[in-house]
Amino acid sequence: MALGLLGDLYQRGWRDPTKIHLPSAELAILITDAKASLAKHLKISPNEIEVISDLNLGFHLGISGLLHSNSRLIHSAVDRQDIFAIARAHQNNGGEVQVCNCDLTGVIDYAAIKPSDKNVIVWQSCNRETGVKQSATRALENISTTGSKIFADMTFANFRSEPPVNWSTALWDATSWGGPKGIAFLAIRNGVNWVNPLPHIDMERVSNGFSIPLFLASVVALENSNKDFETDSLRILELNKRVRGFVAANIPDADIAGNIEDSDPRKLSISFLYIQAEELLRNLEKSGYLVDSGSACSAADLAPSHVLAAMGILTHGNIRLTFRADMTIAIVDQFLTALKTEIELARLD
Amino acid sequence: MLPLNCLGMRCPLPIIESAKALKTLVTGDQISLQSDDPATWVDLSAWARMSGNEVLQIDKTNFLITKKR
Known part of the structure; x- marks a missing residue:
């Protein structure tokens, strides 16, 4: 259905929603409504969502935005290569990195994490290669995450699964519910100390250079997936x-x-x-x-x-x-x- | 101990050659495998788990296989 709507969405979505003309204002309302629907399905607040056009960039924004030079970045041996690249960059800048191993069934040993308010923990909801899911309750119940920041990798999670209770940033990929490639959703939790790691020119948290038709199609795909x-x-x-x-x-x-x-x-x-x-x-x-x-x-x-x-x-x-x-x-x-x-x-x- | 040179072979060939060689041996016999494929140790360990044999990594390119069944 999202694919069938794309032609119509491109007809309506080429305008600039920040302009004052009526069609632009209508498009801005459509975007706001779509974000509200997305937020409802993902069980987060609409003002926590940023739409981005590059999933790899989403990992960088979501994780690096939580890091300081003295942070300890903790991720798993089965995380995506993007996360290993961020860890190498953090290490090259003098930061500390810890890699959690996993067992034969793919369950990550988050219990190896030493509690610290310097921790930035990458938590994987579901592995995109094997489909192995991590239970947030089981994984994080025995370690103190007080003061830690948690990036939740939801990029292959089923959209009804939720990030750990005390998540700081989270990333979803629209393709995981049948949406188009080229649209990802970064959530930055209200009140979390997150700083855009990239140079930026205005008060926007991240650049809004995403494709509006693809964004709208991804929300339609999510609503359809939810129905069935x-x-x-x-x-x-x-x-x-x-x-x-x-x-x-x-x-x-x-x-x-x-x-x-x-x-x-x-x-x-x-x-x-x-x-x-x-x-x-x-x-x-x-x-x-x-x-x-x-x-x-x-x-x-x-x-x-x-x-x-x-x-x-x-x-x-x-x-x-x-x-x-x-x-x-x-x-x-x-x-x-x-x-x-x-x-x-x-x-x- | 049976020496087996698989240097230059890509996986799964070192594992296939090891399994073939093992068939000619009796329980308790050993193979000294040489292999420089980067996946050798991971795959040899998985093969040992699945086949019920024992493997040991001596160094980066040398491995010891013990026939257990």
């Missing part, structure tokens, strides 16, 4: 369980990342022993299936997925599956048959 959330979630869970069950019963030597109980069912990462991922991906594409991988041979830098490596999961022969509610059981079954055949053929070699 329960049925879609159940359907996706069923598909994920089906793949896990089939692989466990029919394809030996497979390493599945994370338990279904602690994972978002939209993602599934499986590694197959003795299999070259690149060859598997090419053969699956010939059969009509586009599949992603975290294996080294499919990455530009020839490095295996740091997420799988941190978990201790096999990094070669890896596939990452994404499930959508419009996928049928028949299509998933056809894919599984193709997957089994390709793996058996490859292992014969």
Whole structure:
């Protein structure tokens, strides 16, 4: 629906909402209404939201805006590379960095954090490679976060999940609920000591250079996802369980990342022993299936997925599956048959 | 101890070669593996967990595999 509306949104959204003309004022009202709807769904205040057009920039603004030169930045071994880059920059500027490891199921050891009011903690809601979710209550209940600042990475979270109670900044990605790429939402909690780490020219917290039509489309996508959330979630869970069950019963030597109980069912990462991922991906594409991988041979830098490596999961022969509610059981079954055949053929070699 | 030179091979080849070599051995036998692929230790550890064998990292490119089953 958001895609169908884009033409109309571009018709209405090209104007400058800060001008005094009536169409501009109408657009400004539309933006305000959209922000209110977004805030309601994400359970934050509308005045805490900043719309940005670059997700990577969102990590920098959200984390670096909380840091001081004497801060200790704490993040996990399974965080996105953007966060590692911010940590390296902080370290190069004399700051302290602590990396929390995770176990075989992907649960991050936040208990290793030493309480301090210098802490800036990066908390990951859900891993975009494996779908493994972190429980804020379980993760942070045993450590004192008094005085700490928390950046919540909500970029792959299901939009109904909430950041930890004492979050300072949080980042959402519109693609996580089916919105367009190029729109992210940075929330800066009211009262939090946050400073824009970039040079800026006016009183705006961050630059408002985002695409208004894409922003409006992302809010429409969120509202639509919310309508069908329960049925879609159940359907996706069923598909994920089906793949896990089939692989466990029919394809030996497979390493599945994370338990279904602690994972978002939209993602599934499986590694197959003795299999070259690149060859598997090419053969699956010939059969009509586009599949992603975290294996080294499919990455530009020839490095295996740091997420799988941190978990201790096999990094070669890896596939990452994404499930959508419009996928049928028949299509998933056809894919599984193709997957089994390709793996058996490859292992014969 | 069986020496196995996998220098220059990309993963999963060192793991495939190790598993093949292990089939020719009996329980308790060892393989001295040389491999410089950056994923070797991570994948060797995962393979040991899945296959029930034991592995030890000697240094950056040398690994010891013990057949347990």
